[in-house]
Amino acid sequence: MLIRSKPDTVQKLTQMGDVTLFEPAGDRPHIEEGQRKPRVPQQNQMACITHLSTPKGAKPVLKTMVTTACEKDCFYCPFRAGRGKTRRMTFTPDELATTFDAMQRSGVVDGLFLSSGIIKGGVTSQDKILDTVDIIRNKYQYRGYIHLKIMPGAEYDQLFRAMQLADRVSINLEAPTQQRLHALAPKKDFADELLTRLQWAQQIRRDNAHLRLASTVTQFVVGAVGDTDLELLSMSDNLYRQIGLARAYYSAFSPVAHTPFEHLTATDPMREFRLYQSSFLLRDYGWDVEELPFEQHGNLRLDIDPKQAWAEQHLLHNPIDIMQAERHELLRIPGIGPRSADRLLRARRTGSISDIGQLRQIGIRAPEKSAPYILLNGKRPPTQLSLL
Numbered sequence: 001m002l003i004r005s006k007p008d009t010v011q012k013l014t015q016m017g018d019v020t021l022f023e024p025a026g027d028r029p030h031i032e033e034g035q036r037k038p039r040v041p042q043q044n045q046m047a048c049i050t051h052l053s054t055p056k057g058a059k060p061v062l063k064t065m066v067t068t069a070c071e072k073d074c075f076y077c078p079f080r081a082g083r084g085k086t087r088r089m090t091f092t093p094d095e096l097a098t099t100f101d102a103m104q105r106s107g108v109v110d111g112l113f114l115s116s117g118i119i120k121g122g123v124t125s126q127d128k129i130l131d132t133v134d135i136i137r138n139k140y141q142y143r144g145y146i147h148l149k150i151m152p153g154a155e156y157d158q159l160f161r162a163m164q165l166a167d168r169v170s171i172n173l174e175a176p177t178q179q180r181l182h183a184l185a186p187k188k189d190f191a192d193e194l195l196t197r198l199q200w201a202q203q204i205r206r207d208n209a210h211l212r213l214a215s216t217v218t219q220f221v222v223g224a225v226g227d228t229d230l231e232l233l234s235m236s237d238n239l240y241r242q243i244g245l246a247r248a249y250y251s252a253f254s255p256v257a258h259t260p261f262e263h264l265t266a267t268d269p270m271r272e273f274r275l276y277q278s279s280f281l282l283r284d285y286g287w288d289v290e291e292l293p294f295e296q297h298g299n300l301r302l303d304i305d306p307k308q309a310w311a312e313q314h315l316l317h318n319p320i321d322i323m324q325a326e327r328h329e330l331l332r333i334p335g336i337g338p339r340s341a342d343r344l345l346r347a348r349r350t351g352s353i354s355d356i357g358q359l360r361q362i363g364i365r366a367p368e369k370s371a372p373y374i375l376l377n378g379k380r381p382p383t384q385l386s387l388l
Contacts, residue, residue, distance in 0.1 A: 009095045013048055016064060016089055024219065024249040025063065025113045025147055025170075026052030029276070049109055055167060055215070056145045061111035062100055066091055066128045070117030072152075074174075074185035075260040076224050076253060079117050085258045093128055097135035104142060111145035112136070115170075122153030122193070130158060133165045148214070152193040159197055160204050163214040168246070171197045172219040176227055176235040183225035202243040215246035222275065223267030224253040228298030229275060230289070237282045237289045247283070250275040274300045281307060284338060285331045308334045308369075315373035322374050323348060335369035356381050 052061045067090035070079045079086055091099075096114075103109045114132060118125045129148055136142045148166040150159060162169050171194060175181035178190035188194065201216040218239065220232050232250065239245035252272040255262050278300060281287040293300065293309040300306055311334050320329055322344060330341040343362045347353060354376050359367035371381045 009091065009099045012089045012091065013064060013099060015087060016048060016068065023063075023113075023115065024251060025050075025061070026054060027247075028053045029249055050113075052111065052113075054111060054145045054147075056111075059111040059145055060109050061113050061145070061147075062103060062109045063113040064096070064115075066093070066096065066114065066116035066125070066132060067119060068117055069119050071120075072118050072185065072187050074188070076184060076221060076256065077259065078256045080259060083258050091132075093131035093135060096132050097140065100136055101140040101142065104140075104144070111147075113147045115149040116151065118151055122151035123155055123158065126151045126154040126158045126162075130161055130165065133162075137165055150197055152188050154197060156200055159200055160208075163201065163204055164211065166214040168217060169201070169214045170217050170219060170249075171201065173198075173235070174219065174221050175225065176220065176231040180225050180227050180231070184221060198239065198243050198245070205244065216244070217247050217249060218245060219249040219251055222250050222252050222272055224261055224264060229271070229278070229300045230294050230298040232275060233278055233282065233292065234289050236279050240283050248279050250279070268302060270302045271299070274302060274306060278306045286328055305334075307332075311373045319373050319375045319380065321376075321378060323353060323377055333370050333373050335364060335366050340364045352377060 048062060048064050049060050050063050052059060054061070067088070068079050068086060069088045069090060070077075071081050073081045100109070100112055112133075114129055116125050116129055129151070133146060133148060136146070146166045147168040147170065148162050150162060150169050150171045154162075159169070173181070173190065173194050174188070175184050175190070181188055181190045181194075198216060198218065205213055220227075220235075222232065232248075236245075236248040239248065250272045252267040252269050253261075253264070254266045255264050278292050281292070282289065291310065292306055293313065295301060301309055304312075311332065315332065320333055322330060322333070327341050327345060330336050330344055331338065336344070340363060343364070344353070344359075347358075347362045353359065353362075356367045356371060356376075359370065364370065374381065
């Protein structure tokens with residue numbers, strides 16, 4: 001579909017294309033389009049549109065940047081200062097807002113993910129992002145989904161304003177510790193520029209409970225500088241528990257030509273997936289970091305999901321009786337999630353569950369996955385006997 005806007009602005013968007021390809025933004029990042037490998041280059045506006053699962057539903061989202069110029073020299077980043085291969089383009093807040101409005105009114109997009117390179121410091125760059133979204137919200141009256149990046153070093157009032165304007169804000173730590181961050185991005189300060197902003201976001205929510213404010217997320221670059229799953233998940237767990245983080249994103253490192261890390265080995269995407277599985281166990285299932293089945297080197301197994309790895313150690317010879325178990329115990333069983341556990345508890349009130357088929361009937365999609373680790377009325381399911 002053709003969009004009527006300033007030709008130079010549309011052309012720049014087209015040329016920028018998937019500038020945020022490796023920056024996850026949706027609720028299902030491990031399976032969403034474009035997260036694993038670059039798409040076939042497109043010479044149209046669709047190149048910068050990504051279909052995301054958002055808190056407001058599945059949407060076509062414009063993912064772009066105010067500028068691809070940057071004064072930082074993060075070793076893994078395609079936009080780092082001095083990288084000649086990067087096409088540097090910049091929008092004014094008005095032209096980017098006007099173009100988004102035209103795309104949104106034409107039905108091409110229904111959401112915005114807006115980031116930026118850093119020029120003249122994080123405060124100046126954050127102002128450009130805020131000015132853009134202020135125009136979109138107040139001049140063009142757009143009330144749909146917006147996800148904003150918070151720049152390192154952004155001021156408290158800027159963060160507050162971003163949380164008022166957006167549905168979600170990203171304050172990306174990039175690494176789990178200052179030492180790891182220094183190896184990734186030597187000009188960024190872990191505590192002062194990044195972690196403090198996450199703490200501010202929680203304080204803003206507490207002080208303004210009457211306002212509808214954006215949720216907060218963060219992102220980690222996985223595997224470039226020796227970080228371990230234990231480090232990444234320990235920090236994630238702290239953020240979930242202490243500052244109300246909505247979710248942590250994990251981005252498997254992929255080397256970029258003409259950067260200091262161009263010759264490093266790419267991180268296995270399966271490691272990223274296992275981190276997401278473990279992160280959900282911490283956030284949604286009530287697990288503690290210490291319960292996750294880390295190996296001696298501090299990483300998770302890649303050949304098996306962490307919940308099943310734990311169950312093999314703890315439940316294979318001590319199965320859980322699902323007619324007697326508490327909800328938190330049910331959540332330890334492979335194949336049973338929060339909704340399945342609630343269905344089981346409701347079903348128990350009306351009768352006995354004595355075979356695998358009944359589990360499928362109440363909504364457990366793959367009861368055979370649970371079978372080796374459960375008892376039904378004190379007995380192992382018949383399908384389990386053949387496994388022993």
